[in-house]
Amino acid sequence: MPFRVTWSNLLDNVEELPADATLLTPVSQKPFQITDVQQHRMLIEYQTGSETVPLQREQFETLFQRVDDAAGAFDLDRLPPGAEPYATVASLHPRFTIDDRDGTLSESETPTASPLVDAHTVEHNDTSREEPDISVYADSLLLIDALEQHDVTSLTDLEMPTLVNLYTLLSDVQRNANDLRQDVRGVLLDRLHHDQPVSGQYGSVQRTARKNRTLKHDETVLERLEAQGIAPERVMSIDASKVDDALEVTALSESDVYDIEESEYVRKADVDEEMKQTRLQGLKDQLAGADEDTTELQAEIEELEQRITELTSFDSGTSYHTRSTGG
Known part of the structure; x- marks a missing residue:
């Protein structure tokens, strides 16, 4: 197929994108948007800067030729610096596909959607938020509530029950967050196919390796x-x-x-799961009614909070600590 036909089809697909569509570069995962489509080039802007970058028609022709020369599967690691957006935009053409896991741009007879566009298009969703059914979300919500109620910049001024509550919630968040982190890491390891850092909105990750040594007999x-x-x-x-x-x-x-050498430390001795769930439900009700008339609900929540305070109060002289010995 002549390149002019390929180019025309590509321009048509690009122009059909939503105005706020966000695309990602295939290797470094940098978000960018197409700001203008012209007869012989496209203009893009990275979200991390305001500089306009032109993507030239002849460079697309070169890239498509390289895919053809590579027998239909071009290794994205071979892209020159600054050329990643070309591969992302090229994948908007129905005959060209990016494989995130294999790190290739290939030609196919079957039309496919680009995973670097459809999965990352910015949509303004006005529907209600859904709560993720994971432990770290619930514990984080309770922790945020506790942090909003107390000034943790001066811990020595806090009462004993407050410190115990904070320590318990911090411990739960740490444990559940680490469990989720391990699950996320497992998925990332399946998808990271090289040592080059991959960036997201809040940071970047990189596949690496380390040696675990065990002595022989x-x-x-x-x-x-x-x-x-x-x-x-x-x-x-x-x-x-x-x-x-x-x-x-x-x-x-x-x-x-x-x-x-003796040392003392604090450990979490027990967790009142029923009390956590009661408080959590109150917080969820607050979030659900944020845009409604919540006068009656707010009164109920305040009454519930008072009950929780009374039930969780205990002698400030009580503390949890154990003594360990070396060995």
């Missing part, structure tokens, strides 16, 4: 080191678990073989 290690002139005594250490076993059958005390 003791005899193997000692034999190979001894063959190089290293005496076994230089690398052998005392096993703490075996020392503990020996203490049980001797008259020695822990302090005879251990240097012991």
